[in-house]
Amino acid sequence: MNIKKIVLSLLICFICLWAECVNLFAQGWREVSSDHFIIFYADDEGFAEEAAKKAESYYQKIALELGYPRYSEFWTWEKRVKIYIYPNRESYLKATGQPTWSEGMADYKSKRIISYAWSKGFNESLLPHEMAHLIFRDFVGFRGVVPLWLDEGVAQWSEEQRRPHTKALVRQLYEKDSLISLSDMMKVNINNLKDIDKVYIRSTRTKGGEPGVLFISGDELVATYYLQAVSLVGFLIETYGSDSFADFCRQLRDGKSLEEALRFAYPTHIRALDDLETNWRKYLERNR
Numbered sequence: 001m002n003i004k005k006i007v008l009s010l011l012i013c014f015i016c017l018w019a020e021c022v023n024l025f026a027q028g029w030r031e032v033s034s035d036h037f038i039i040f041y042a043d044d045e046g047f048a049e050e051a052a053k054k055a056e057s058y059y060q061k062i063a064l065e066l067g068y069p070r071y072s073e074f075w076t077w078e079k080r081v082k083i084y085i086y087p088n089r090e091s092y093l094k095a096t097g098q099p100t101w102s103e104g105m106a107d108y109k110s111k112r113i114i115s116y117a118w119s120k121g122f123n124e125s126l127l128p129h130e131m132a133h134l135i136f137r138d139f140v141g142f143r144g145v146v147p148l149w150l151d152e153g154v155a156q157w158s159e160e161q162r163r164p165h166t167k168a169l170v171r172q173l174y175e176k177d178s179l180i181s182l183s184d185m186m187k188v189n190i191n192n193l194k195d196i197d198k199v200y201i202r203s204t205r206t207k208g209g210e211p212g213v214l215f216i217s218g219d220e221l222v223a224t225y226y227l228q229a230v231s232l233v234g235f236l237i238e239t240y241g242s243d244s245f246a247d248f249c250r251q252l253r254d255g256k257s258l259e260e261a262l263r264f265a266y267p268t269h270i271r272a273l274d275d276l277e278t279n280w281r282k283y284l285e286r287n288r
Ligand SMILES: [Zn+2]
Pocket: 011, 012, 013, 014, 015, 129, 133, 151, 152, 155
């Protein structure tokens, strides 16, 4: 698969952490409600009802997988999450002022998910992805420093139907010794890549454990970053279970650094970022 196609197939979303980033114009919204959601839609009632049904089932599933027990009361009544579904791409882009590649966004502060009736991927991909962003943030809060890869990894891991595909792509990168090192994952500011056509120099590790150097284009860097993000989260949950993952998130919530949180939740396996990298690579090796 060529790299441009991979970038296009990834759900790269905009997450709004701090302020009201979007003022939605009043637009003759109609609404459908469920226990934890209010869906605002323009004309397609069937689409909105389906979205409400799917959202309810993802709600339970995502919380369970991330190991968040007693989560079910979080989004009831006035705390319900609002999902705005614009009728088409143009109206969505116009209302939100998002860049043209944007398919949807999550707004933490006002607990909104905003997208459009995206017939192909809305229910399978966009909805669980944005919901996972909100659920994760409810849990870790805003106090600690959470790296973007973890946020995006959790969100992508919730796109369950895409897991076999993303796993296959990460395996290919592993085979070609084209994964970027985790210390570089921690440093790169993927939202701020100025020049997508430039060649970037990143550090890597070979299958044999040797340090190496990667020459990588901007879009390859974006694709690799997102794929590694979901792979790392998948590794932690599949290898050590959801309860330990929740412990790890709890430590981040309480203000621990990433390494401290890892050390606390995985004391016998991960003492430092380097151990995370080594054990994750073993997992990739096992699943070849
Ligand atoms: Zn996202």
